Amino acid sequence: MSIAALALLVLGLAALGFVLGRQRAVASVKGDRRALHSLPGYYGWYVALFTATPAYLLMVAWLILQPMLIAYQVTGMILPEDIADGSSRDLVMTDVRRISEGMDSFAASGMTEAEIVTLSEDPAALKTALEGVGVALGSDINPHVAAAAVTYRQDVALGRLWMSVVALALAVGGLVLSSRRVGPELRSRNSVERYVQVLLVSASMIAILTTAGIVFSLVFESVHFFQLYPAKDFFLSLTWTPKFGGGSDLGIWPLLWGTLYVSFIALLVAVPIGLMSAIYLSEYAGPKLRGMAKPALEVLAGIPSIVYGLFALLTVGPFLRDYFAQPLGLGDSSSSVMTAGIVMGVMLIPYVSSLSDDIINAVPQALRDGSYALGATQSETVRQVVLPAALPGIVGAVLMAASRAIGETMIVVLGAGAAAKLDLNPFEAMTTVTVKIVSQLTGDTEFASPETLVAFALGLTLFVFTLCLNIIALFIVRKYREQYE
Amino acid sequence: MTDLSQTAGPVGAAKAASLVVADARMLRRRATEKRFRLMGLMAVGVGMLALVVLLTSILGNGLPSFRQTAITMPVTLDEAVLDKSGTRDPAVMAKVTTLGYGKLIQAALEAELIARNVDTQGLTVKDIAGMISQEAPADLRALVLADPTLVGTTISFDALANGRVDGYFKGRVTMESAVDDGNISPEQLRVAQAMRDIGMINLVFNPGFFTKSDASELRPEAAGLGVAMLGSAYMMLIVLVLALPIGVAASVYLEEIAPKNRWTDIIEINIANLAAVPSIVYGILALALFINIIGLPQSAPIVGGLVLTLMTLPTIIIATRAALKAVPPSIRDAALGVGASKNQTIFHHVLPLAMPGILTGTILGLARALGESAPLLLIGMVAFVKDFPAAPPAGMFDPASALPVQVYSWTQRADPAFAERSSGAIIVLLVFLLSMNALAIILRRRFERRW
Numbered sequence: 001m002s003i004a005a006l007a008l009l010v011l012g013l014a015a016l017g018f019v020l021g022r023q024r025a026v027a028s029v030k031g032d033r034r035a036l037h038s039l040p041g042y043y044g045w046y047v048a049l050f051t052a053t054p055a056y057l058l059m060v061a062w063l064i065l066q067p068m069l070i071a072y073q074v075t076g077m078i079l080p081e082d083i084a085d086g087s088s089r090d091l092v093m094t095d096v097r098r099i100s101e102g103m104d105s106f107a108a109s110g111m112t113e114a115e116i117v118t119l120s121e122d123p124a125a126l127k128t129a130l131e132g133v134g135v136a137l138g139s140d141i142n143p144h145v146a147a148a149a150v151t152y153r154q155d156v157a158l159g160r161l162w163m164s165v166v167a168l169a170l171a172v173g174g175l176v177l178s179s180r181r182v183g184p185e186l187r188s189r190n191s192v193e194r195y196v197q198v199l200l201v202s203a204s205m206i207a208i209l210t211t212a213g214i215v216f217s218l219v220f221e222s223v224h225f226f227q228l229y230p231a232k233d234f235f236l237s238l239t240w241t242p243k244f245g246g247g248s249d250l251g252i253w254p255l256l257w258g259t260l261y262v263s264f265i266a267l268l269v270a271v272p273i274g275l276m277s278a279i280y281l282s283e284y285a286g287p288k289l290r291g292m293a294k295p296a297l298e299v300l301a302g303i304p305s306i307v308y309g310l311f312a313l314l315t316v317g318p319f320l321r322d323y324f325a326q327p328l329g330l331g332d333s334s335s336s337v338m339t340a341g342i343v344m345g346v347m348l349i350p351y352v353s354s355l356s357d358d359i360i361n362a363v364p365q366a367l368r369d370g371s372y373a374l375g376a377t378q379s380e381t382v383r384q385v386v387l388p389a390a391l392p393g394i395v396g397a398v399l400m401a402a403s404r405a406i407g408e409t410m411i412v413v414l415g416a417g418a419a420a421k422l423d424l425n426p427f428e429a430m431t432t433v434t435v436k437i438v439s440q441l442t443g444d445t446e447f448a449s450p451e452t453l454v455a456f457a458l459g460l461t462l463f464v465f466t467l468c469l470n471i472i473a474l475f476i477v478r479k480y481r482e483q484y485e
Numbered sequence: 486m487t488d489l490s491q492t493a494g495p496v497g498a499a500k501a502a503s504l505v506v507a508d509a510r511m512l513r514r515r516a517t518e519k520r521f522r523l524m525g526l527m528a529v530g531v532g533m534l535a536l537v538v539l540l541t542s543i544l545g546n547g548l549p550s551f552r553q554t555a556i557t558m559p560v561t562l563d564e565a566v567l568d569k570s571g572t573r574d575p576a577v578m579a580k581v582t583t584l585g586y587g588k589l590i591q592a593a594l595e596a597e598l599i600a601r602n603v604d605t606q607g608l609t610v611k612d613i614a615g616m617i618s619q620e621a622p623a624d625l626r627a628l629v630l631a632d633p634t635l636v637g638t639t640i641s642f643d644a645l646a647n648g649r650v651d652g653y654f655k656g657r658v659t660m661e662s663a664v665d666d667g668n669i670s671p672e673q674l675r676v677a678q679a680m681r682d683i684g685m686i687n688l689v690f691n692p693g694f695f696t697k698s699d700a701s702e703l704r705p706e707a708a709g710l711g712v713a714m715l716g717s718a719y720m721m722l723i724v725l726v727l728a729l730p731i732g733v734a735a736s737v738y739l740e741e742i743a744p745k746n747r748w749t750d751i752i753e754i755n756i757a758n759l760a761a762v763p764s765i766v767y768g769i770l771a772l773a774l775f776i777n778i779i780g781l782p783q784s785a786p787i788v789g790g791l792v793l794t795l796m797t798l799p800t801i802i803i804a805t806r807a808a809l810k811a812v813p814p815s816i817r818d819a820a821l822g823v824g825a826s827k828n829q830t831i832f833h834h835v836l837p838l839a840m841p842g843i844l845t846g847t848i849l850g851l852a853r854a855l856g857e858s859a860p861l862l863l864i865g866m867v868a869f870v871k872d873f874p875a876a877p878p879a880g881m882f883d884p885a886s887a888l889p890v891q892v893y894s895w896t897q898r899a900d901p902a903f904a905e906r907s908s909g910a911i912i913v914l915l916v917f918l919l920s921m922n923a924l925a926i927i928l929r930r931r932f933e934r935r936w
Contacts, residue, residue, distance in 0.1 A: 004878070067780070193828045200742060203734035207756045207802070210795050214766060217773035273528045280525025293529050300536050302849075302922055304856025306889040307543065307911050313896055314904060315542040346535045353532070377514055379521035400761070407763020409859035410889075414896060434765050434859070441772060441863050459769040463762065470761045 006059065006164050013171045014052035017179065021047030024182045038189035046188040049195055050178035055171040059163065066159045070152060077148040092145060099126075099149035100156070102135035109133075120146045218463060221447075221456035229450040234457060240420035240431075242440070242451045250454045252461065254420035258430035262341045262416055263405035265426065269345025270405075271398055274352025279382055281353075282360050301350035305410040312343040312415030325427035333417060338426040340416035344408055348401050355400065359393030360386060392480035399473035403466040409434040433458050543911050550909025553691035553706060554651040555643040556617060556680065560593040562629060564637045573633040586622035586629075587614075590644055603679050607672045616673055618645035620700065620707035645693075646686065648705040648902040650677045654688060657901055694909060698871050699886065699894075705902035708895070710910055712870050716786050716885030717855060719877060723790025724797055724854050729847050731794075732801030733836070739802070740809040741831050760799035767796050768860030776864060783865035786874065787881040792864065793854040800853060804846020808839040841932030845925045852921040856914060858889035866890045888914045 025043035029035040036043075071093065078092055103116050106129065111119075119126055123141040182188070226234070229250060237251025277297070281290050317334035320342075325331050363386050371381040387394070417429025418439065440455040447453065507515070564571065566585050568578050591614045598605055598613065605613060621644035628642075629635055645651075649669035652658035654677075663671045680686045697709025735756075743749040771792035775781045781788050812835050820830040836843075861867075866887055874883035886894070888910060895907035 064779075189826065193826060196828055197738075197742065200734045200738035203731045204738045204743075204752055206731055206795075206798065207735065207752055207759060210759060210770075210798070211755050213774055214762065214770045217770050218766075221773060273531050276525045276528030277532050280522070280529050284522055284525055285529070289529070293533065296533055296536055299922075300532065300539075302852065302918060303539070304853075304858070304889060304914070304918070306856065306858045306892050307539070307915065310892060310896065310907060310911055311539050311542055314546055314908065315538075346539070349532050349535065377518045379518045380514070382521070403761060404763075407765065409763070409765045409862075410893070414893070434763070437765055437769070438859070438862050441769070442865075442867055447777065456769060456773070459766055463766050466761065466763055467758060470758060474757075 003059070003063070006167060007056070010052055010055045010059075010167060010171045013055075013168075013175055014048040017047035017051040017175045018044035020175070020179050021045075021182050021188075024179055025184075025186075025188075028183045035184050037184060037187050038192075042188040042192050043182050043186070045192045046186070047175060047178045047182065049192065050174040051171050052174075053195075054174055055167045058170055059167050062159070062163045062167075066156075066163070070155045070159065073155065074148050074152045077151060078144055082142050082144045095141075095145055096149045096152050098135050099130065099141070099146065100153040102130040102133050103149065103153050105133040105135075117150055120150050214463065218456055218460040221453055222460045225450055225453035225457045228453065234454070238422060240436075242454070248451055250450065252433075252458065254422050255431060255433045255436055255458065256461075257422050258337065258416065258420070259406055259432040259434070261337050261426070261430065262344065262412060262432060263402055265337060265341025266344035266348055266405045267398065267402060269342055270348035270352050270401060273345075274349045274401075275356050275394065277349070278353045278356035278360060279386075282357055283378065283382055283386075297350040297353055300346075301354065303347075305347065305408060306414075308343050308347045309410040309414035312339050312411055316343050317415060320427070328427075330425055330427040331429075333427070333429040335415055335417040335429045336427045337416060337430050340412045340432075341426070343415055344405055344411050347408070347411065348405060351404065352397055352401050355397035356390070356394055359390045359397065362393070363389045392476050396473040396477040399469050399476070403469035403473070406469070407434065407462060407466050409438065413438055433462050437462070543908055543915070546905060547908030547910075547912045549655045550694055550905045551691055551912075552688045553693070554646040554654050554686060555689050556594065556646050556686050557641060557643050558590075558593050558597040558685065559639050560589060560625065560642040561639045562636050563589060567629060568633070568636045573636065575630050575633055578630060578633060578636075581626070583622040583626055586625045590617060590621055590625060590642070593642070594644075597685070598676075598680075601683055601685065603676060603683070603685075605676055608676060612670065612673055613676075615669075616647050616650050616677060618647050618704055618706045620704050621645050643689065645706050646677070648900060650674070650686075651706050652902055653677060654681065654686070655905070657905065694906075695913070698873060699869060699891065700871075701869075702898055702900065705898070705900050705906060708903070708906055710888065710891060710913060712873055713886040713888045713891035713910070714913070715873060716789070716866070716870075717888045719786035719874065719881055719885065720790040720793055720887060721851055721855060722877070723787065723881070724793050724851060725847070727790070727794040728797045728801055728850065732798050732847070732850075733805055733843060735798070736802050736805035736809060737831055737836070740806045741835065742827070756799050756802055760803065763859075764796060764857055765859045765863070767792050768863030770795070771860060772863050782882055782884070784868045784870065784884040784886075785882045786885050786887075788864045789861050789866060789887060790881070792860050793857060796857065796860070797850040797854045800850040801843075801847055804849070805839070805843045808842025808846065809835060811842060812838045838934070841928055841934075845929045848921050848925040848928070852918050852925075855921070856889055856918060858887070858893055861887050861890045862893065867894045869894075888917075 022040045022044035025036055025040050026033065033040060074096060075093060078096075083092055103120070106116055106119070107113070119129060121143075123143055123146055126146055127141050234250055234252055236253075237249055238253050239249040239251050240254045242248040242250060277293070281293055285293065313335070317336070317339040320336065320339055321332060321334040324338075325333070325336065367385050367389060368381055371385045372378075376384070412432045412435050416432055416435060418431050418435060419429050420431045420436070421428070423430060437455045437458050440452055440458075566589060567581055570577050591610070594613060594617065595610065624645065625642060647669070649658050649663070649666065650673070653663075653669075653674050658666070658669065658674070660671045660674060663669050663674050677686060693707065694709050695714070696711045697707060698712040700706075700708040739749065739752065743752075771788055775788045775791055776783055816834055816838065817830050820834045821827075825833065866885070867890055868884060868886075870884045870886050872883075874880035874885045892907045892910045892914070895903040895910065
């Protein structure tokens, strides 16, 4: 029975349980609903939940555990000498799975199980037959692999059968047991509401689980990396030259330098422009300009970073190269720290501006009025009263912008270049931590070499960096914020 | 008298001056004021300018990709070549590969050039055939297999032109650049221009850009967004189905039910931090957890959908909590007062009232997820995918691409024709994003309630 059909069947049973539970509740008080503890619908839900939940939980657990157990058993059938040179156990297991899928299509085209087993004993015939259903294998089929495929297929079918039987038994059992408990005394509403609360709590747990997942996956693979590559070299070496043959230098400094340089330029663009436009829009602009400029800035904020990346690659990069870098003799690469920095700055303008706007608006009008009453001009009020009062919030906003700049990926992938170097010239192509995470993890990757695993160490560094910036920002905002009442 | 008026020298000096005629210091202060104001205006202007430059650059680069150069010619679909058996059975006719169709098109083009008196001096037969896209025979084959009755007739066929010929009419390829180009020669371009002059070559709207799948390096003219749009749609479906209920449930718990204790605090700080985690880190999580440990297939929409769900959750939770907070406590008190339970209060009264706000936040979260590319790069969505994924749910596990990732992979190709395509793809992406944002704004305007 397919999983979807089983799930639907259990759902059908649950629906039946709902109707049954409701009817039994009403019947148990001879139609006098006032005698029931809860509304009749709650009795229906009570039975339906007891029918569906255990069966679904079992199905989920089974679907997770079964492949692991079967893989464990079948892997044992493949002897070390069955694994060809340059191959690995995982690759052989992939073959096993593909052969068994091929056998499924034999069965679908009307072959009996006995015929499939006979066929599997003749590797050459099996290979031709498999090619007939579109499963092309690279090499000849080893008899052990064919046997493993047959066992694999049988195990999967057997597991599926047992899962269906047990899940249905649980559903029917739940249906019978819970509907027998239905009666005027049963506090079904309390049970149903507790169930709903458990659901709500587990939904909010997902946030915790995500964080835990991020931390564990990063730390686990980073530890793996540091076992293969000395941590001292990673943190102290000044060169980055990965070689997939081995013997690479994986120092983080050139990448960190590129990241910080690009972010610095981005902030140099974004902070003054964003802050000034926030000040102008909240202190000076009339409603007409504000009504136009604010949505435009919001549009800028809603544009995904790949768009900015393409803008850097196709427009800003060539422009900077042709009109600045080449005439000044500073280099002739269109991807450069400057390109990525400026475009990233443009991306951050709306972010800085909307954060500062909130903060400036939070400064009470009374402070401004007091300043005006002393004869200060508007700009003097802004610079000497509003900004100092808003300073902690603005520092927090800048730090949050910095953390976004450091974690930004697409703009630097398309605009900053791929060469890792420590250089001061902003028109030179440099690379960043995020670029290298992408380049080390895309394409054919093998999770055993330090050249791949280094991406996890880089990711961990990035995660810690941005997390610290955010926490400091939060801390500054909370600690130094003036509370105006 | 306060200290202020006594110590401030200039105030004393100002006493002599008139209130109407400003003194030097006042003029200076006014100048500063003006400068400051101007700086603010310039900052706003720079922001607007950036938006305008960005949009014009993308539109200028990308709009040409919606139109494609096509060579119109009559093609005789020879029965002897296409259907030797004469049965008109598509299954039998499928045995004729694109090679057979290619020869037909080539012959048709040569005949048409002679018939219309186009001077092809200096061009070999191969050069003439090279002006047609390598994808054209496949198009013709699909056309014939879809309608076998066409065999034996002569139809007017619009063959896609080669990417370089297309580039010539869009200004990307020039006579000068063709001299050094191995794929096109100035003579070919000259003939193409002659064909254009007599109306054989036209720039026509290119529906293939929206419906076809990606094409290889050598045939940029045939590359389309079909697989990418379908993959993005699958992922958005997963995000909507998972993120909306989970996000709403989590916010209801945190906003309405959770006791104010340390545990709740931890969850809240966690969510705030998750919203600030760089997107690439989510990609690493997906690679390590969904692909390496759970063993889901690479470049499948299910993995992309799951990781985008995790990324969107904080956004939806924050928006939903704001919407729940905006429902006044009197509603809850009234419901509780007439005997509703806590859950009934929430699900029958508070949630429906907060729904517009929740939907707005969800749409904005979806829009963000639609444009996200960094995590998808890590789960293998950059791979070249030629086949359309199957219908869901099985198709969720098939390889697919996504709109922003397709943009990225086209930028990595050498042929400048792909740069045009990626800008075109960006326009499609931006149209989707803009309509989602507009929908959110309309929802907010239409249903927003001030208490």
